[in-house]
Amino acid sequence: AQTVTQSQPEMSVQEAETVTLSCTYDTSESDYYLFWYKQPPSRQMILVIRQEAYKQQNATENRFSVNFQKAAKSFSLKISDSQLGDAAMYFCAYRSGYNFNKFYFGSGTKLNVKP
Amino acid sequence: GAVVSQHPSWVICKSGTSVKIECRSLDFQATTMFWYRQFPKQSLMLMATSNEGSKATYEQGVEKDKFLINHASLTLSTLTVTSAHPEDSSFYICSATVGLAGYEQYFGPGTRLTVT
Numbered sequence: 158a159q160t161v162t163q164s165q166p167e168m169s170v171q172e173a174e175t176v177t178l179s180c181t182y183d184t185s186e187s188d189y190y191l192f193w194y195k196q197p198p199s200r201q202m203i204l205v206i207r208q209e210a211y212k213q214q215n216a217t218e219n220r221f222s223v224n225f226q227k228a229a230k231s232f233s234l235k236i237s238d239s240q241l242g243d244a245a246m247y248f249c250a251y252r253s254g255y256n257f258n259k260f261y262f263g264s265g266t267k268l269n270v271k272p
Numbered sequence: 273g274a275v276v277s278q279h280p281s282w283v284i285c286k287s288g289t290s291v292k293i294e295c296r297s298l299d300f301q302a303t304t305m306f307w308y309r310q311f312p313k314q315s316l317m318l319m320a321t322s323n324e325g326s327k328a329t330y331e332q333g334v335e336k337d338k339f340l341i342n343h344a345s346l347t348l349s350t351l352t353v354t355s356a357h358p359e360d361s362s363f364y365i366c367s368a369t370v371g372l373a374g375y376e377q378y379f380g381p382g383t384r385l386t387v388t
Contacts, residue, residue: 190375200310200363202379209375248315252376257369258304258321258329260377265315 159184161251163263170239171271177224178234178266180249188254191225191232196265197245205247208232210254236268244270275299276368278380285356285387293351293383295366301346302368306377307339310363322349356387 160183170176182191193205208216208225215223220240224233236243249263275298285291295305304323308316322328322343330336338360340352349368353360363384367377 192376194379199381200365201381202316202365202367202377204376204378207376258306260306260318262315267313 159186159189159251159253159259159261161249161261161263163247163249163266165266166264167267167269169269169271170236172239172241174239175235175237176239176268178236178247178249178268180232180234180263182230182232182249182251182261184230184251184253186253186255190252190254191223192250192252193221193223193232193234194248194250194262195243195245196248197242202248206234239270241270241272244268274370274378276302276366276378276380278366278383280383281381282384283386285385287357287387288355290352290354291356291385293353293364293366293385295349295351295368295380297347297368297378300368300370300378302349302370303346304369305343305349306367306369307341307349307351308365308367310365310382312363316365319351353385356385358387361385361387 162181189210191208195203206218220237246265251261253259277296279294307319319334320328320330324346328341343349365382367379
């Protein structure tokens with residue numbers, strides 16, 4: 158089975174600074190999708206960014222970007238110009254490209270943003 | 273677009289009773305719906321996956337007779353916790369994907385279940 162590991166239970170960043178959240182995964186599949194989800198205190202899961210494994214270019218969404226290292230099975234999230242509203246739990250997730258019903262979530266990283 | 277709702281958002285029930293949680297896709301047809309359980313400060317634990325008109329596929333360790341899932345239509349899935357006990361108290365989240373090869377999951381806002 159695939160596993161997703163987030164080694165940073167909690168991180169802090171100063172407002173307007175940049176922070177990187179780490180995620181590694183283990184898989185033998187060649188086709189898959191990776192995601193970062195944000196869960197604020199409201200507990201509503203929000204998609205932050207998505208990366209297809211077959212794409213070499215790193216995904217970017219405004220202040221959010223990823224560093225996708227396929228060979229190293231690493232998928233980190235960089236948040237630039239951090240804002241107070243970025244404070245939340247962040248989950249890294251893996252979806253199989255062969256069995257679309259299989260999603261795997263990491264344990265999460267709690268991000269604190271200091272004013 | 274791609275909004276998923278859950279009802280109720282919070283429910284309190286007495287031990288031994290059953291409670292039903294609804295998950296609806298409001299503006300799309302959900303081929304597959306997922307049910308998760310989340311304990312405080314922990315990740316999401318997948319309980320089961322359901323496709324419209326088919327029996328749900330439960331993850332290992334999840335009691336099928338206790339957590340009844342029905343996916344009656346392409347926009348509605350229900351989770352019924354039967355004979356609830358305090359240890360069933362948790363946050364339950366549903367999600368849905370669009371189409372057979374839908375990429376990401378769209379999540380509902382969750383339901384907090386408290387069993388007294």
